[in-house]
Amino acid sequence: NAGVTQTPKFQVLKTGQSMTLQCAQDMNHNSMYWYRQDPGMGLRLIYYSASEGTTDKGEVPNGYNVSRLNKREFSLRLESAAPSQTSVYFCASSEGTGYPYEQYFGPGTRLTVT
Amino acid sequence: TQLLEQSPQFLSIQEGENLTVYCNSSSVFSSLQWYRQEPGEGPVLLVTVVTGGEVKKLKRLTFQFGDARKDSSLHITAAQPGDTGLYLCAGARRGSTLGRLYFGRGTQLTVWP
Numbered sequence: 127n128a129g130v131t132q133t134p135k136f137q138v139l140k141t142g143q144s145m146t147l148q149c150a151q152d153m154n155h156n157s158m159y160w161y162r163q164d165p166g167m168g169l170r171l172i173y174y175s176a177s178e179g180t181t182d183k184g185e186v187p188n189g190y191n192v193s194r195l196n197k198r199e200f201s202l203r204l205e206s207a208a209p210s211q212t213s214v215y216f217c218a219s220s221e222g223t224g225y226p227y228e229q230y231f232g233p234g235t236r237l238t239v240t
Numbered sequence: 241t242q243l244l245e246q247s248p249q250f251l252s253i254q255e256g257e258n259l260t261v262y263c264n265s266s267s268v269f270s271s272l273q274w275y276r277q278e279p280g281e282g283p284v285l286l287v288t289v290v291t292g293g294e295v296k297k298l299k300r301l302t303f304q305f306g307d308a309r310k311d312s313s314l315h316i317t318a319a320q321p322g323d324t325g326l327y328l329c330a331g332a333r334r335g336s337t338l339g340r341l342y343f344g345r346g347t348q349l350t351v352w353p
Contacts, residue, residue, distance in 0.1 A: 233280075
């Protein structure tokens, strides 16, 4: 039981390049989330998917797109990377409709945009 | 605007000291969670509190949910170097059915031997 897995673990991009961050969970969870973490800012929600087939914007969605490929997988795409997107990105999952909404996190992707 | 305010932002103490971390809001939450994050890893859930006034203990850690469900505290007794990490509180707003959590900015705790 791997929990939440993320790839890649590290990535360096040049400004304007695109990339997709992959996330998968094996806990049969309904809901999945993408966060970014910057020093002193805590975790900020980028996008989330309450259930397969639905996605919604979080606090900081600009510059990102997501795809809920199936119940297991939720990807985050940067179409044209900018230095302001340098951050650590975390994917998380939860049962979603259950109460309370405990979330399980992946190990993170450390992205640097030069 | 940050929905959950954590204080202090940084805490540096000696082994054996006690400490309290606070998580405050003007909003009501249906549940409040505490996570701990170590360098290079994702946050890991420590505890969930769901009832106003609830107190939960996890070894030397005591978590409390305020009576009005707007605030929470984490108290550590006799801190140890292994307690070092980033402590994050997170709340689920009353009425939310989408599983969304709102996180505080975190308290970075360093315990020196």
